[in-house]
Amino acid sequence: MRFPCVTINLKKIEHNAEKLVKWCSERQIEVMAVTKGICGLDKVVRTFIKGGAKKLGDSRIENIVSLKQAGISIPIYLLRIPMLSEVEDVVRWADGSLNSEVKAIEALSAAAKTLGKKHKVILMVEAGDLREGVMPENVLDTVSEIIKLSNIEFEGIGTNLGCYGGVKASYDNMKLLVDLATDIEQTFGIEVKTISGGNSSTLMLLKQGGLPKGITQFRLGEGILLGNDPSTSRPLPDTYQDAILLKAEVIEVKTKPSYPIGEIGLDAFGNKPVFEDKGLMRRAIVALGKQDCRIEGLTPVDKSIDILGASSDHLLLDVTKNKDIKVGSIVEFNLSYGALLGLMTSKYVKKYII
């Protein structure tokens, strides 16, 4: 094994997928498993499918291309609303996409026409988190534009919460979506097949029985991979939190002061660091840094180890309470979703499927 590396335990991921699919299917909700957290690694994606996911979603077209090329056959949707410059690839590789701009949907339709295809569209609705989506009062007008397009199938509506604004999923913002779908059906006499009500941060609302009837789909990434409820950062019941771990190697262990010696200016990232003088400290350096991931998203599995900070290539640990750590030791960390995304895209971090 080479370090730093991320280990991905397929059994645990399949268990998580199975559990969450079960929660959802008990309420007639299908799961679109979100693959961006593992950069579309097809071996991992196959465990999502074994676990019961019926559709896949990714925010990057590159991941969708590699999944299709690896022979994944269930429908894959582009989650980030498309760039005008990528519509041709989107239509070629993705079965559908989430959208909020009529101009982009028109471009998708034109590209689909050229390729002799139909492209499915889920219209995103702004429900308060202030990322993508049309304002609720503009939904009917937008749908009337979409259904005119020859090579677009209007599949339904969706919303995204808990991402930019941190707004929690609630009965009210989910009901808004269900009511809008009813309006669309009555106004245009069409079926709204998909009401894509949320992501991992909506799971606890479902579990606690607070979800209104009518939501048909959840898009789940973090919940499956890390067993975490993003809205509270608490574990989801009956799931593993350690399906994916980071392992990194210690390259120096020395007892040093805890307070730097000399006048303190700016650090390597332009911040003025603040230190508490705790006297002498047994310190370890791990070969990993800010270039590889969001350090705030790491938690040592061994509770006797504390993270002090990091520069671009060095992570500093307080190992005063852990006498076993020495040069060459491997330290394991639990990951936040943010840390995982960085680690998976870093070419310096090896990925092992176990």
Ligand SMILES: *Cc1c(COP(=O)(O)O)cnc(C)c1O
């Ligand atoms: C990433 C993403 C998701 C998955 O969110 P999780 O919190 O990881 O479940 C769902 N929808 C959209 C639009 C996304 O970009």
